[in-house]
Amino acid sequence: MVDTWQLVVFWALFAMMGVSALRVVxxxxxxxxxxxxxxxxxxxxxxxxxxxxxxxxWVQVLVYVGAIIVLMLFGLMLTRAPIGKGMFDxxxxxxxxxxxxxxxxxxxxxxxxxxxxxxxxxxxxxxIRAESIGDVIFSSFVLPFEVISMLLLAALIGAVVIxxxx
Amino acid sequence: MPxxxxxxxxxxxxxxxxxxVLARQNAVLILLSIELMLNAVNINLVxxxxxxxxxxxxxxxxxxxxxxxxxxxxxxxxxxxxxxFRNRSNVDVDEMSLxxx
Numbered sequence: 001m002v003d004t005w006q007l008v009v010f011w012a013l014f015a016m017m018g019v020s021a022l023r024v025v026x027x028x029x030x031x032x033x034x035x036x037x038x039x040x041x042x043x044x045x046x047x048x049x050x051x052x053x054x055x056x057x058w059v060q061v062l063v064y065v066g067a068i069i070v071l072m073l074f075g076l077m078l079t080r081a082p083i084g085k086g087m088f089d090x091x092x093x094x095x096x097x098x099x100x101x102x103x104x105x106x107x108x109x110x111x112x113x114x115x116x117x118x119x120x121x122x123x124x125x126x127x128i129r130a131e132s133i134g135d136v137i138f139s140s141f142v143l144p145f146e147v148i149s150m151l152l153l154a155a156l157i158g159a160v161v162i163x164x165x166x
Numbered sequence: 167m168p169x170x171x172x173x174x175x176x177x178x179x180x181x182x183x184x185x186x187v188l189a190r191q192n193a194v195l196i197l198l199s200i201e202l203m204l205n206a207v208n209i210n211l212v213x214x215x216x217x218x219x220x221x222x223x224x225x226x227x228x229x230x231x232x233x234x235x236x237x238x239x240x241x242x243x244x245x246x247x248x249x250x251f252r253n254r255s256n257v258d259v260d261e262m263s264l265x266x267x
Contacts, residue, residue: 006167014175021179021202025186030195037198040179044205047172051216056208056229063233068201068240075194075244079251089189090260096188104181111173120167120217128215128223133230136223148234155238159245165252 006122009050017043030076034069041065051120052127172213180206193247193257197240204236 020039027033041064048057137145179202186199208229215225251257 003167010167010171014171017175018178018182021182024202025182025189025195025199030192033195033198037201040202041205044209047175047209048212051172051212053212053215053226053229056212056226056233059230059233060208063237064201064205068237071240071244072194072198072201075197075247078248079194079257090191093189096185099188100181100185103184104177107177107180108174111170111177115170115173116168118169118217120169120172120213121219122167122216128220128226132220132223133226136227137230141224141227144231148231152234152238155241159241162242163245163248 006050010047013043013047013050017047031073034072034076037072038065038069041069050122052122054127055130055133169213169217172209176206176209176213178206179203179209191258191260193250193259194244196259197243197247201236201240204232208232
């Protein structure tokens with residue numbers, strides 16, 4: 001019973017994320033493209049909740065939807081992106097569609113070939129809570145964590161230096 | 167839930183992102199497509215983490231690391247885009263051919 005509802009929610013999210021992701025890459029209005037990306041990212045957050053990864057879901061909402069999309073919208077406004085039909089696509093749309101379609105076909109074939117029949121069993125016992133993520137980050141993964149913090153600092157300084165008007 | 171469903175969703179998002187990177191002309195829209203691709207990778211990591219149960223916590227940790235790297239990438243990328251806009255007053259990647267041989 002629970003499994004059926006998980007599948008219903010999953011296919012609803014699948015349809016929502018597929019349609020909004022397609023709109024991100026085809027919309028002729030740049031602001032609409034950014035807002036459709038919000039829908040896709042929120043769908044991914046809902047999927048993480050469905051997979052009992054609550055901490056990743058909230059980080060997704062806070063960092064992606066709260067920070068990255070706002071940064072993107074600022075970027076669109078600061079570069080005065082024009083709004084209109086067909087101004088953002090170049091002339092290799094057909095080649096791009098064929099490449100993306102072939103990639104999707106090949107990866108789907110490999111995935112079905114390699115993982116068919118393997119199941120995720122979700123229950124209260126298998127959910128990973130924020131507590132255990134914190135434990136692991138500050139014990140086994142403390143070096144990558146520090147490297148990430150240095151990377152963020154470098155990106156911060158780099159962005160200021162690059163974009164500064166001098 | 168079969169894990170193939172999640173992996174197919176992730177490969178679909180990745181392919182749509184590839185299409186966006188190849189077909190778009192505006193640099194900011196290309197960054198949006200790159201975000202789609204990074205998100206597809208995160209879905210993969212969380213799906214495998216769920217498959218391994220309590221032992222799969224490393225998958226979620228690396229999903230968090232990827233989110234942090236994506237934030238850094240967008241910050242530097244948009245700084246470069248804004249610098250290019252200031253110098254050339256448009257951000258079409260087709261016209262940035264200065265370093266092309």
